[in-house]
Amino acid sequence: MASSNESVYRATTTAPVNIAVIKYWGKRDTTLNLPTNSSLSVTLSQRSLRTLTTASCSGNFPAEDTLNLNGKPQDIRSSKRTLACISSLRAHRKALEDADSSLPALSKFPLRIVSENNFPTAAGLASSAAGFAALVRAVADLYQLPQSPKELSRIARQGSGSACRSLMGGYVAWRTGELADGSDSLAEEVAPASHWPEMCALVLVVSAEKKDVPSTEGMQTTVGTSALFAERAQNVVPQRMAAIETAIRDRNFPDFAEITMRDSNTFHATCLDSWPPIFYMNDVSRAAVRLVHDINRVVGRTVAAYTFDAGPNAVIYYEDKDSELVAGTVKAILGPNTEGWDGAFYDRIANVTAPGVSLDRIDSRAVEVLKDGVSRVILTAVGEGPVKVDTHLVSETGEIISS
Ligand SMILES: Nc1ncnc2c1ncn2[C@@H]1O[C@H](COP(=O)(O)OP(=O)(O)OP(=O)(O)O)[C@@H](O)[C@H]1O
Numbered sequence: 001m002a003s004s005n006e007s008v009y010r011a012t013t014t015a016p017v018n019i020a021v022i023k024y025w026g027k028r029d030t031t032l033n034l035p036t037n038s039s040l041s042v043t044l045s046q047r048s049l050r051t052l053t054t055a056s057c058s059g060n061f062p063a064e065d066t067l068n069l070n071g072k073p074q075d076i077r078s079s080k081r082t083l084a085c086i087s088s089l090r091a092h093r094k095a096l097e098d099a100d101s102s103l104p105a106l107s108k109f110p111l112r113i114v115s116e117n118n119f120p121t122a123a124g125l126a127s128s129a130a131g132f133a134a135l136v137r138a139v140a141d142l143y144q145l146p147q148s149p150k151e152l153s154r155i156a157r158q159g160s161g162s163a164c165r166s167l168m169g170g171y172v173a174w175r176t177g178e179l180a181d182g183s184d185s186l187a188e189e190v191a192p193a194s195h196w197p198e199m200c201a202l203v204l205v206v207s208a209e210k211k212d213v214p215s216t217e218g219m220q221t222t223v224g225t226s227a228l229f230a231e232r233a234q235n236v237v238p239q240r241m242a243a244i245e246t247a248i249r250d251r252n253f254p255d256f257a258e259i260t261m262r263d264s265n266t267f268h269a270t271c272l273d274s275w276p277p278i279f280y281m282n283d284v285s286r287a288a289v290r291l292v293h294d295i296n297r298v299v300g301r302t303v304a305a306y307t308f309d310a311g312p313n314a315v316i317y318y319e320d321k322d323s324e325l326v327a328g329t330v331k332a333i334l335g336p337n338t339e340g341w342d343g344a345f346y347d348r349i350a351n352v353t354a355p356g357v358s359l360d361r362i363d364s365r366a367v368e369v370l371k372d373g374v375s376r377v378i379l380t381a382v383g384e385g386p387v388k389v390d391t392h393l394v395s396e397t398g399e400i401i402s403s
């Protein structure tokens, strides 16, 4: 039998992306990565978008920790965020080993972490959220840490703020917290996916290119230069957090939708109010905004909500019962051959053959701009948090394998 030094220890997890409906934008402490306002997101199903990460360690591995992402070795030493996550996790493992000398000394072994995203990295599809959540979950599993997802969110937050919300499924809040050391700045589940499983999301992929202004840099420009920003953080967001939690509790889609759209608009207003101004939305994004307002107007109730992160891609939330009105109309505009309609959630729109809303009731310029500008759609829905799996990306003897 291999000694504990020679053995390769492994744990593998998948983790989801999340798309905020109340946006995190601005840090009150850049070192600890503490936000200026609370935020709330919907975790999206891993049947569509997911990160798969294996954390492994062995006394036989060469001395340094390594991270391989999508088949390429990453320069881990220059990534303060990755180092911060790893060192917190290792400290927790060391505490376990100090308390129980029969445990193998995994905290002393170099880590070999291998990860794959099944969607473009750094293209506004929240890869950093799924990526850091998967990294933290996989290493915590490898180290058999007893900490809850809420406690682990403190660590994932240091990788990327939005990552702390990807450690849980369903509807997740990240509370800004009050303490200077950030120990109360944690994510928590507001409601599980099963509470409101009818929530669907349609992502309109406008650009899969790397974005112009990374979130971290963009939010600091906003904090430093926008007069609107303080109003948003201090007055607007606290009220919206309370209101959207009530809407989620009551499964009140019209309220959920209006708050979501208004918060996306306020966030992008603070970007425009930054100096120099930051533009994440483009003409295609604005056409998606027009489309959603037109659908809601023609239907006579709020059936769809848009939201945009730090990039031009639109995410449209709607309830399953309104798939025909929302996804059906978008499908009629883009055509059935656009990449993505046949994905994991195809069954939800399989019977939709006609546009839910007649296209001549939609702004014709918006229809043209969307037709030309949307390259791919991702049909998805609210989903669960990280899942432990056995499809390791590192072999029993320590070699990297691709999935
Ligand atoms: N699977 C992963 N494992 C570890 N780190 C990852 C993983 N995927 C992404 N990252 C990290 O996240 C970075 C990308 O984050 P970035 O915020 O630029 O893009 P994004 O998350 O796709 O976009 P956005 O946050 O605007 O939605 C990568 O350069 C890498 O450092």
Ligand SMILES: C[C@@](O)(CCOP(=O)(O)OP(=O)(O)O)CC(=O)O
Binding pocket: 019, 020, 022, 023, 024, 025, 033, 039, 128, 159, 160, 161, 162, 163, 215, 216, 308, 309, 310
């Ligand atoms: C617009 C957002 O998507 C911003 C996400 O920012 P990040 O979590 O990517 O920022 P860092 O903490 O600097 O890594 C809104 C959100 O997800 O809440």
